[in-house]
Amino acid sequence: MDRLHCVISNDSIPADASMSYHEILGINKKELPAILRKWGINEKDFAEGENYGLPLRIDWYSMFKSSCWTLVPDTDLLFGTIRGLSRGKADKFKVDITQELEYTVYPYRFVAIHLEELTIRRKEAESDEETVYQAPYTGFPVLYLPLHPYIALHHAYKAFEKEGIYRLNDDELQICTGVTQAWSLLESLATYSTRPKPTSDHGPTNVDATDATGSTTGRPQLSAAEMARIKRKRTQ
Numbered sequence: 001m002d003r004l005h006c007v008i009s010n011d012s013i014p015a016d017a018s019m020s021y022h023e024i025l026g027i028n029k030k031e032l033p034a035i036l037r038k039w040g041i042n043e044k045d046f047a048e049g050e051n052y053g054l055p056l057r058i059d060w061y062s063m064f065k066s067s068c069w070t071l072v073p074d075t076d077l078l079f080g081t082i083r084g085l086s087r088g089k090a091d092k093f094k095v096d097i098t099q100e101l102e103y104t105v106y107p108y109r110f111v112a113i114h115l116e117e118l119t120i121r122r123k124e125a126e127s128d129e130e131t132v133y134q135a136p137y138t139g140f141p142v143l144y145l146p147l148h149p150y151i152a153l154h155h156a157y158k159a160f161e162k163e164g165i166y167r168l169n170d171d172e173l174q175i176c177t178g179v180t181q182a183w184s185l186l187e188s189l190a191t192y193s194t195r196p197k198p199t200s201d202h203g204p205t206n207v208d209a210t211d212a213t214g215s216t217t218g219r220p221q222l223s224a225a226e227m228a229r230i231k232r233k234r235t236q
Contacts, residue, residue: 004055010123018053038190067159074107085185105144113163157183
């Protein structure tokens with residue numbers, strides 16, 4: 001059986017060790033489709049499967065579930081998501097702000113919230129050597145994961161809300177502010193998507209701009225420059 005690698009320690013772990021979307025969101029699996037629809041996520045594009053979820057060693061799994069640490073979209077992706085959602089909100093989410101991204105993974109920053117000075121030992125790819133990271137974990141690599149930003153933002157917001165932000169440094173505090181802003185916009189999107197659609201003499205009016213694939217508005221829209229910056233980071 002193929003094995004995965006923990007996104008934090010890079011240790012080899014069993015293939016079934018991924019934390020699934022509904023676990024990350026802290027909801028029942030049956031509730032997941034409704035949440036995705038509210039956020040305009042095409043379930044077919046982001047279905048749970050072997051290529052999705054968050055591969056974690058059992059200790060990192062437990063600490064993630066307890067909100068001791070979180071993953072935040074890297075700067076370009078975070079603020080590109082905020083801009084896209086802001087444009088959508090300004091137009092009451094009635095136009096399609098989605099854009100097919102040219103990559104299948106998203107860049108994330110590791111943010112420690114309550115790790116009590118834990119030392120992280122991360123194995124280098126295809127080697128037995130380890131890199132050691134001490135709090136505040138400066139230099140920890142950007143992680144490229146097939147995890148939708150809205151799923152990650154949900155966990156990050158709830159983790160900051162639960163554990164508080166007084167442990168964060170100035171840079172992380174700025175990131176937390178961006179997460180809070182993005183979460184507020186996501187709440188607006190979810191609220192708008194559940195409103196009854198207005199009707200006219202000709203029947204229901206589709207204000208959610210659902211396309212032929214079943215996708216609605218709401219995926220992050222990045223500019224060409226933002227996408228280029230992310231791609232450059234991936235090749236560095």
